[in-house]
Amino acid sequence: xxxxxxxxxxxxxxxxxxxxxxxxxxxxxxxxxxxxxxxxxxxxxxxxxxxxxxxxxxxxxxxxxxxxxxxxxxxxxxxxxxxxxxxxxxxxxxxxxxxxxxxxxxxxxxxxxxxxxxxxxxxxxxxxxxxxxxxxxxxxxxxxxxxxxxxxxxxxxxxxxxxxxxxxxxxxxxxxxxxxxxxxxxxxxxxxxxxxxxxxxxxxxxxxxxxxxxxxxxxxxxxxxxxxxxxxxxxxxxxxxxxxxxxxxxxxxxxxxxxxxxxxxxxxxxxxxxxxxxxxxxxxxxxxxxxxxxxxxxxxxxxxxxxxxxxxxxxxxxxxxxxxxxxxxxxxxxxxxxxxxxxxxxxxxxxxxxxxxxxxxxxxxxxxxxxxxxxxxxxxxxxxxxxxxxxxxxxxxxxxxxxxxxxxxxxxxxxxxxxxxxxxxxxxxxxxxxxxxxxxxxxxxxxxxxxxxxxxxxxxxxxxxxxxxxxxxxxxxxxxxxxxxxxxxxxxxxxxxxxxxxxxxxxxxxxxxxxxxxxxxxxxxxxxxxxxxxxxxxxxxxxxxxxxxxxxxxxxxxxxxxxxxxxx
Amino acid sequence: xxxxxxxxxxxxxxxxxxxxxxxxxxxxxxxxxxxxxxxxxxxxxxxxxxxxxxxxxxxxxxxxxxxxxxxxxxxxxxxxxxxxxxxxxxxxxxxxxxxxxxxxxxxxxxxxxxxxxxxxxxxxxxxxxxxxxxxxxxxxxxxxxxxxxxxxxxxxxxxxxxxxxxxxxxxxxxxxxxxxxxxxxxxxxxxxxxxxxxxxxxxxxxxxxxxxxxxxxxxxxxxxxxxxxxxxxxxxxxxxxxxxxxxxxxxxxxxxxxxxxxxxxxxxxxxxxxxxxxxxxxxxxxxxxxxxxxxxxxxxxxxxxxxxxxxxxxxxxxxxxxx
Numbered sequence: 001x002x003x004x005x006x007x008x009x010x011x012x013x014x015x016x017x018x019x020x021x022x023x024x025x026x027x028x029x030x031x032x033x034x035x036x037x038x039x040x041x042x043x044x045x046x047x048x049x050x051x052x053x054x055x056x057x058x059x060x061x062x063x064x065x066x067x068x069x070x071x072x073x074x075x076x077x078x079x080x081x082x083x084x085x086x087x088x089x090x091x092x093x094x095x096x097x098x099x100x101x102x103x104x105x106x107x108x109x110x111x112x113x114x115x116x117x118x119x120x121x122x123x124x125x126x127x128x129x130x131x132x133x134x135x136x137x138x139x140x141x142x143x144x145x146x147x148x149x150x151x152x153x154x155x156x157x158x159x160x161x162x163x164x165x166x167x168x169x170x171x172x173x174x175x176x177x178x179x180x181x182x183x184x185x186x187x188x189x190x191x192x193x194x195x196x197x198x199x200x201x202x203x204x205x206x207x208x209x210x211x212x213x214x215x216x217x218x219x220x221x222x223x224x225x226x227x228x229x230x231x232x233x234x235x236x237x238x239x240x241x242x243x244x245x246x247x248x249x250x251x252x253x254x255x256x257x258x259x260x261x262x263x264x265x266x267x268x269x270x271x272x273x274x275x276x277x278x279x280x281x282x283x284x285x286x287x288x289x290x291x292x293x294x295x296x297x298x299x300x301x302x303x304x305x306x307x308x309x310x311x312x313x314x315x316x317x318x319x320x321x322x323x324x325x326x327x328x329x330x331x332x333x334x335x336x337x338x339x340x341x342x343x344x345x346x347x348x349x350x351x352x353x354x355x356x357x358x359x360x361x362x363x364x365x366x367x368x369x370x371x372x373x374x375x376x377x378x379x380x381x382x383x384x385x386x387x388x389x390x391x392x393x394x395x396x397x398x399x400x401x402x403x404x405x406x407x408x409x410x411x412x413x414x415x416x417x418x419x420x421x422x423x424x425x426x427x428x429x430x431x432x433x434x435x436x437x438x439x440x441x442x443x444x445x446x447x448x449x450x451x452x453x454x455x456x457x458x459x460x461x462x463x464x465x466x467x468x469x470x471x472x473x474x475x476x477x478x479x480x481x482x483x484x485x486x487x488x489x490x491x492x493x494x495x496x497x498x499x500x501x502x503x504x505x506x507x508x509x510x511x512x513x514x515x516x517x518x519x520x521x522x523x524x525x526x527x528x529x530x531x532x533x534x535x536x537x538x539x540x541x542x543x544x545x546x547x548x549x550x551x552x553x554x555x556x557x558x559x560x561x562x563x564x565x566x567x568x
Numbered sequence: 569x570x571x572x573x574x575x576x577x578x579x580x581x582x583x584x585x586x587x588x589x590x591x592x593x594x595x596x597x598x599x600x601x602x603x604x605x606x607x608x609x610x611x612x613x614x615x616x617x618x619x620x621x622x623x624x625x626x627x628x629x630x631x632x633x634x635x636x637x638x639x640x641x642x643x644x645x646x647x648x649x650x651x652x653x654x655x656x657x658x659x660x661x662x663x664x665x666x667x668x669x670x671x672x673x674x675x676x677x678x679x680x681x682x683x684x685x686x687x688x689x690x691x692x693x694x695x696x697x698x699x700x701x702x703x704x705x706x707x708x709x710x711x712x713x714x715x716x717x718x719x720x721x722x723x724x725x726x727x728x729x730x731x732x733x734x735x736x737x738x739x740x741x742x743x744x745x746x747x748x749x750x751x752x753x754x755x756x757x758x759x760x761x762x763x764x765x766x767x768x769x770x771x772x773x774x775x776x777x778x779x780x781x782x783x784x785x786x787x788x789x790x791x792x793x794x795x796x797x798x799x800x801x802x803x804x805x806x807x808x809x810x811x812x813x814x815x816x817x818x819x820x821x822x823x824x825x826x827x828x829x830x831x832x833x834x835x836x837x838x839x840x841x842x843x844x845x846x847x848x849x850x851x852x853x854x855x856x857x858x859x860x861x862x863x864x865x866x867x868x869x870x871x872x873x874x875x876x877x878x879x880x881x882x883x884x885x886x887x888x889x890x891x
Contacts, residue, residue: 032740034739034740039849040651040652042651043653128619129619131619131620131623185623188653189648189653189654193653194653194654208739208841209652209659209662209841210839210841210845210846210849211735211736211737211739211839211841212735212739214739232739232740234735234739235839236733236734236735236839237836237839237845237848237849238734238836238837238838238839240718240721240722240837241721241733241734241837241838241839244721244722244725244726244733245733245734247726248725248726248729248733250732250733390852418599418600418852419600419852420598420599420600420601420852420854421598421599421600423600424599424600425599547741548740548741551740551741551744552744
């Protein structure tokens with residue numbers, strides 16, 4: 001067997017022509033993409049995953065009915081392109097959408113994709129036993145029916161601009177024949193979770209925990225063969241090891257460079273960087289409720305003018321430049337510039353340290369004892385700023401913010417915590433202020449959960465700072481209910497302006513993700529929510545290939561030793 | 569001897585039980601839970617969280633969880649890893665051999681190198697070579713393992729690209745290599761983490777061994793050997809070293825925990841898929857069963873290593889065998 005592999009490899013190394021073929025578009029197919037990544041995927045089930053790596057891998061293995069466009073428009077079906085559904089028809093009352101399944105679509109095990117797979121996916125995702133985080137996102141979908149094996153009809157409770165997005169983006173379709181016999185509570189530990197079978201342009205080959213995940217091109221895929229033969233995630237939990245692998249040429253792609261890496265990459269003529277608009281923003285969030293008694297306002301941050309003064313004392317431009325160099329912009333608010341609904345000229349609270357000092361004086365916060373820290377009624381203007389110690393950028397933000405606010409007379413105690421500890425503190429609302437970051441979805445609607453009243457009052461809500469504004473809530477609701485893109489933008493602008501002026505947080509940085517890649521790799525556009533969305537269109541010219549590009553692709557999936565064992 | 573061995577094994581079992589209990593309590597008391605990442609997802613409802621906790625028995629009181637865990641252990645079941653979604657025994661069965669390989673090579677290499685350095689130093693005691701080797705030993709002895717690991721990584725994989733950056737094998741090409749190629753590939757990946765550990769540990773061994781050798785050199789039997797006309801090299805090798813090895817055997821037992829801890833850092837830096845990497849990640853993700861399972865296996869390795877050192881000591885010193 002080894003000799004056979006050697007012979008195949010030798011053949012392939014001797015002749016590049018053995019592997020390279022010309023696609024209809026004139027770009028050679030073949031080649032291996034090795035991505036340097038920092039961790040294992042948590043689980044390869046779209047409905048249950050939470051890690052970025054799992055999202056990348058499952059997005060290539062599983063197809064959706066239709067794919068969102070690069071503009072990230074989520075109103076009706078504008079910009080969406082067909083995947084498993086080759087066409088769709090809206091019901092006369094717009095309360096249903098009938099998706100016609102592409103008759104050529106097949107699972108990686110050769111079985112055809114049927115409408116019953118779509119129904120099964122919806123039913124599984126919305127079953128509380130599974131515990132899927134997608135479930136609350138598809139509550140507007142009442143049911144899925146299958147009048148025939150090629151048609152899946154989604155029925156909605158109410159007309160909404162996001163209907164199509166909910167039905168397609170949120171639910172990659174899973175094969176019923178693979179999962180039907182497995183209890184929903186046992187999905188996490190099941191064999192198909194480790195060796196997934198999908199219908200995407202890449203099929204699963206192997207996953208060696210803490211080492212590698214490999215996918216291979218599904219050459220007979222109904223959407224055509226992808227240009228790269230293989231995609232491999234090379235896992236290095238240590239950041240230095242991961243970036244060194246990229247710089248040393250062991251990997252082709254590094255997904256999130258730090259500022260200090262960009263200069264290093266520039267020293268290598270064979271390496272390139274590319275920046276794109278992302279969906280992440282970082283902020284310093286104030287807790288508006290008293291951690292000792294959440295029924296009371298916070299003794300410091302309960303006051304809107306004080307929060308505005310602290311925001312005014314923060315030179316966000318300098319701060320962002322110091323921490324991220326050119327890899328971020330000052331954040332606009334609880335949003336990102338990639339959304340078509342975001343006005344990039346949103347009015348901000350300006351940096352004005354003398355004015356901030358005046359406001360604090362007028363509020364009664366004065367430095368009576370000359371120690372540089374303001375007091376009021378014997379209480380110093382002092383608070384803790386909790387930050388996860390695992391994020392170097394956020395720790396730097398905290399330290400620089402500490403220094404900037406010191407100049408305004410506030411004493412900030414930076415508290416570095418482990419991520420689980422920080423989450424626990426936030427969930428219990430046991431903090432004064434924190435440096436946070438939200439990685440959002442293509443829909444700007446997640447702002448309702450993270451900054452709206454619902455997210456504040458629910459025990460499981462993520463509006464940890466408990467900001468509540470009926471004006472903000474109403475404008476967000478109106479924006480999300482509007483079908484007209486300009487009206488949506490106008491409502492969102494009002495909502496953002498409201499929250500910016502109320503200053504429940506200092507909006508610090510909007511991250512501009514910057515990837516590093518080898519120049520032999522030809523990239524397609526990098527979509528804001530998922531740079532990997534167009535990996536099937538990435539390619540490596542035949543004359544630029546290296547030995548690993550020509551390694552034969554594994555065809556079989558080794559069964560796991562844990563097959564048959566079930567999670568408790 | 570058998571009674572002694574039995575008593576030591578019982579003692580080792582008690583130590584392992586205590587360590588497992590403490591680690592079980594500590595990791596459960598620490599804030600957060602295995603579903604922290606899921607919990608941070610704004611779309612995951614409280615009901616879903618409760619379902620997940622109930623599914624894995626995390627909603628029960630801690631004493632009950634402990635009793636259930638002990639029951640599992642009694643049946644030889646280390647539990648289910650949340651982060652790997654497979655039995656802990658399977659995760660560790662993959663990881664422990666990698667760690668053992670690294671540790672055994674590091675242990676053998678560091679003692680061989682350390683003793684060699686000490687012999688050179690004592691043979692040339694007081695010379696510039698002795699002082700230089702002392703300085704170098706002290707330098708590496710005082711260097712943090714993670715720092716040396718990062719330096720070695722940058723030096724020998726990036727500035728002088730001699731070795732691969734990390735992992736146990738080439739993730740892309742290993743499957744397609746012949747047996748010889750696979751062995752070479754594995755050795756190339758093993759070289760840098762093993763060398764890092766060897767350099768770190770050998771510095772301590774050298775300092776210890778040098779002191780032990782200097783202690784025995786004034787002894788009567790060494791003087792007798794000199795009077796018999798033996799060369800200094802023969803005296804060192806045949807008389808001094810043999811007697812000076814006894815404290816080094818004690819050091820061997822003490823080195824197991826230090827080396828295991830060092831291996832944890834080195835594994836993370838070099839992405840070596842061993843127990844250290846698995847357990848460090850498990851701590852971050854609050855994968856309780858994997859943390860406790862790793863601690864149990866680690867403490868078994870340490871106590872057995874210590875026992876082995878005691879037995880070696882008894883074998884080397886006839887006076888102890890009599891007791």
